[in-house]
Amino acid sequence: MTYYFDASLLLGLLFREGGQLPPIAGGDVTVSSRLVEVETSRALDRERLLGHLDDAETAAKNKELSDLLSAIDLAPVSDEVIALARATFPVTVRALDALHVATAQALAGTLGAIEFWTHDKRQGQAALSRGLDVRGLETSTRARAKPRRGR
Numbered sequence: 001m002t003y004y005f006d007a008s009l010l011l012g013l014l015f016r017e018g019g020q021l022p023p024i025a026g027g028d029v030t031v032s033s034r035l036v037e038v039e040t041s042r043a044l045d046r047e048r049l050l051g052h053l054d055d056a057e058t059a060a061k062n063k064e065l066s067d068l069l070s071a072i073d074l075a076p077v078s079d080e081v082i083a084l085a086r087a088t089f090p091v092t093v094r095a096l097d098a099l100h101v102a103t104a105q106a107l108a109g110t111l112g113a114i115e116f117w118t119h120d121k122r123q124g125q126a127a128l129s130r131g132l133d134v135r136g137l138e139t140s141t142r143a144r145a146k147p148r149r150g151r
Helices: 007-014 035-049 055-070 079-086 095-111 121-129 141-145
Strands: 002-005 029-033 073-075 114-117 133-135
Touching: 002 095, 007 035, 007 055, 029 035, 029 095, 035 055, 035 095, 073 095, 079 095, 095 114, 095 121, 121 133
Parallel strands: 002 029, 002 114, 029 073, 114 133
Antiparallel strands: none
């Protein structure tokens, strides 16, 4: 299986915020956009500047982040990705979200089926609107397709 991780999923792992996590097994591939390097680094700096991390915690989180990123195949922001991100979405999409969705689309074109993992509801909607299999939210896209009993 190929899993696409956005920044919200990686930050959830880094800060152990909970939420659904992919069932990664040997032979599975994890991919993302090079954008996650910037997004996650900025988030760490923001937490430090807000006083939520001291120097020791910042150093430990930077090491954890480096280890996480080294385990992921990072795709460049190619011309194909830019073209896909610029195309109209049927939902409101922020620029970085559009680039993540477009990267996953481009990778799916070469790698086959991809599960798009995010903890960001808006980004999940954008990915779903482009036909990606979205996971990591409260329920998967397949689970949301059928109403649950008792709800």
